[in-house]
Amino acid sequence: MGVFAIDNMKKKVLNKNKENINHDSQCGFHCIQMQDIEVTLGQNTILSDVNIHIHCGHLTTIIGRNGAGKSTLIKAITGEIPYKGKILFQDIRLNKMLDMKVGYVPQHINIEKNTPTSVYDLFASFISNRPVFLYKDKYLYQEIKESLSLFDAQNLIDKTVSDLSGGELQRVLLSIALNPIPNLLLLDEPISGIDRNGMELFYSNLNELKLHYDLAIIMVSHDFEFVRKYSDHVILLDGTIIKEGPPDEVLDSPEFENVFGKV
Amino acid sequence: MNIIYELMEKLLPFSWVSYDFMKNALLAILIITPLFGILGTMIVNNKMAFFSDSLGHSALTGIAIGIMFGISDINISMVLYAVIFALLLNTIKRKRTLSTDTIISVFASFSMAIGLMVLSIGGNFSQYSNLLVGDILSISPKEILYLLVTFIITIIFWLLAFNKLHAISINESLARSKNINIRLLDNLFVVIIAVIVMLSIKWIGILIINALLILPAAASKNIASNVREYHLFSVIISVFSGIVGLILSYYINTATGPTIVIIVSIFFFMTYMGKRIFK
Numbered sequence: 001m002g003v004f005a006i007d008n009m010k011k012k013v014l015n016k017n018k019e020n021i022n023h024d025s026q027c028g029f030h031c032i033q034m035q036d037i038e039v040t041l042g043q044n045t046i047l048s049d050v051n052i053h054i055h056c057g058h059l060t061t062i063i064g065r066n067g068a069g070k071s072t073l074i075k076a077i078t079g080e081i082p083y084k085g086k087i088l089f090q091d092i093r094l095n096k097m098l099d100m101k102v103g104y105v106p107q108h109i110n111i112e113k114n115t116p117t118s119v120y121d122l123f124a125s126f127i128s129n130r131p132v133f134l135y136k137d138k139y140l141y142q143e144i145k146e147s148l149s150l151f152d153a154q155n156l157i158d159k160t161v162s163d164l165s166g167g168e169l170q171r172v173l174l175s176i177a178l179n180p181i182p183n184l185l186l187l188d189e190p191i192s193g194i195d196r197n198g199m200e201l202f203y204s205n206l207n208e209l210k211l212h213y214d215l216a217i218i219m220v221s222h223d224f225e226f227v228r229k230y231s232d233h234v235i236l237l238d239g240t241i242i243k244e245g246p247p248d249e250v251l252d253s254p255e256f257e258n259v260f261g262k263v
Numbered sequence: 264m265n266i267i268y269e270l271m272e273k274l275l276p277f278s279w280v281s282y283d284f285m286k287n288a289l290l291a292i293l294i295i296t297p298l299f300g301i302l303g304t305m306i307v308n309n310k311m312a313f314f315s316d317s318l319g320h321s322a323l324t325g326i327a328i329g330i331m332f333g334i335s336d337i338n339i340s341m342v343l344y345a346v347i348f349a350l351l352l353n354t355i356k357r358k359r360t361l362s363t364d365t366i367i368s369v370f371a372s373f374s375m376a377i378g379l380m381v382l383s384i385g386g387n388f389s390q391y392s393n394l395l396v397g398d399i400l401s402i403s404p405k406e407i408l409y410l411l412v413t414f415i416i417t418i419i420f421w422l423l424a425f426n427k428l429h430a431i432s433i434n435e436s437l438a439r440s441k442n443i444n445i446r447l448l449d450n451l452f453v454v455i456i457a458v459i460v461m462l463s464i465k466w467i468g469i470l471i472i473n474a475l476l477i478l479p480a481a482a483s484k485n486i487a488s489n490v491r492e493y494h495l496f497s498v499i500i501s502v503f504s505g506i507v508g509l510i511l512s513y514y515i516n517t518a519t520g521p522t523i524v525i526i527v528s529i530f531f532f533m534t535y536m537g538k539r540i541f542k
Contacts, residue, residue: 074436104439116484116488118490121489125426129426131422133494134422134491136491158489
């Protein structure tokens with residue numbers, strides 16, 4: 001991963017988290033099961049019979065046409081909209097159910113041009129109760145800087161959020177989702193408005209995350225080239241799962257062609 | 264109260280301090296303008312200007328209800344009605360079936376029409392026309408006490424909940440993923456706005472109260488670069504305009520509310536021009 005220049009600060013963060021993993025449990029022993037997920041809004045059934053089984057250390061990509069229920073599924077998992085069915089988080093070795101921590105990277109944030117919110121303000125609002133309007137907390141500032149350094153974004157901490165480029169904002173949001181380190185990281189089309197280099201960097205960052213942390217990743221994406229290259233598992237969604245499997249299998253399937261045409 | 268009055272007379276060597284109503288007005292302004300400055304930042308960020316405006320208009324209905332039921336302290340019926348009204352608007356807004364603007368407009372118009380209808384029974388609405396531009400003489404020591412209690416509650420709420428409100432304002436799904444109770448905080452926020460608006464509306468005026476909530480924050484937003492500056496400038500502009508507006512209105516014999524609004528507006532234009540020149 002040449003893109004990932006590891007400086008000292010980042011090493012420190014990575015080591016800290018590696019220790020955590022050793023204390024907790026080794027990667028591969030956690031799994032997340034979603035059983036018979038069904039979402040209805042008003043009269044419309046948006047999702048039904050969705051069964052997904054995910055292991056930590058895997059990147060699962062959800063693809064599908066507009067209105068297929070991709071964002072709805074993500075929102076059901078975060079608990080934002082009500083659903084029927086079960087989402088279980090299990091430790092296989094201990095055969096025990098655990099509480100699942102979910103990290104979320106949104107598609108957009110509501111910060112319009114000229115809003116006086118710095119990256120520190122944004123980050124601190126989500127992870128701390130120390131009132132950001134009153135003072136800048138030294139320790140919190142340091143903690144945020146370390147979190148940002150995971151994606152080489154530590155220099156952005158005092159910048160105004162509305163001045164960030166798409167790629168910079170994405171790295172900041174990813175750092176927020178990873179503080180504290182979740183069991184499941186959800187990314188809802190997180191790479192709109194980023195150029196090719198930015199996408200390559202973004203995906204290799206995700207790959208790096210899989211290697212260093214004990215977490216599973218679910219991403220909604222449209223960039224089939226990158227989906228093929230980086231995903232472990234692909235789910236084609238259209239109200240329900242119409243095809244799933246390894247990327248090559250799904251992206252070359254007749255079901256895929258039915259939805260997207262020849263790509 | 265007398266101790267405070269004496270203290271003010273000693274500290275402030277101006278002729279207007281000898282009037283009790285001016286002392287009351289000054290105290291009220293000193294308590295309420297920082298709150299306007301603080302709350303305004305979130306109202307502006309959340310694009311809730313229309314919401315707070317509608318809330319102000321609902322004051323008429325609260326007064327009408329108070330008079331209908333013969334409640335001796337009109338403040339109570341105003342605050343109660345506004346709180347219920349704000350929570351109702353919030354609940355409907357969350358259902359997202361119609362566009363928010365339309366819903367707020369429908370409810371605000373309906374509510375205001377009821378208020379106007381009741382108050383105009385017998386054809387003597389003119390006795391309530393003071394409500395529109397406010398009457399600085401109407402502040403009583405009891406109302407100052409209400410304001411003080413509200414001030415303390417709001418500051419505590421802001422210290423405890425600002426980060427979470429800010430998070431919700433940026434992205435609800437993300438806030439939810441950090442285990443923030445969105446509905447509770449959002450409701451508390453509008454309840455506090457409702458209480459503050461109702462307790463100040465009689466002396467500031469229904470027509471202009473929204474300006475005092477929005478303009479200091481809007482002016483501050485022009486020049487601030489982070490949340491701390493945003494709050495600081497907003498509070499300074501709000502308090503300064505309040506005090507200067509009050510004194511100016513005494514000397515040139517105008518309604519205080521509009522005088523304050525004119526000064527805040529000047530601040531807005533200055534910061535707006537300043538931004539365009541320096542950035």
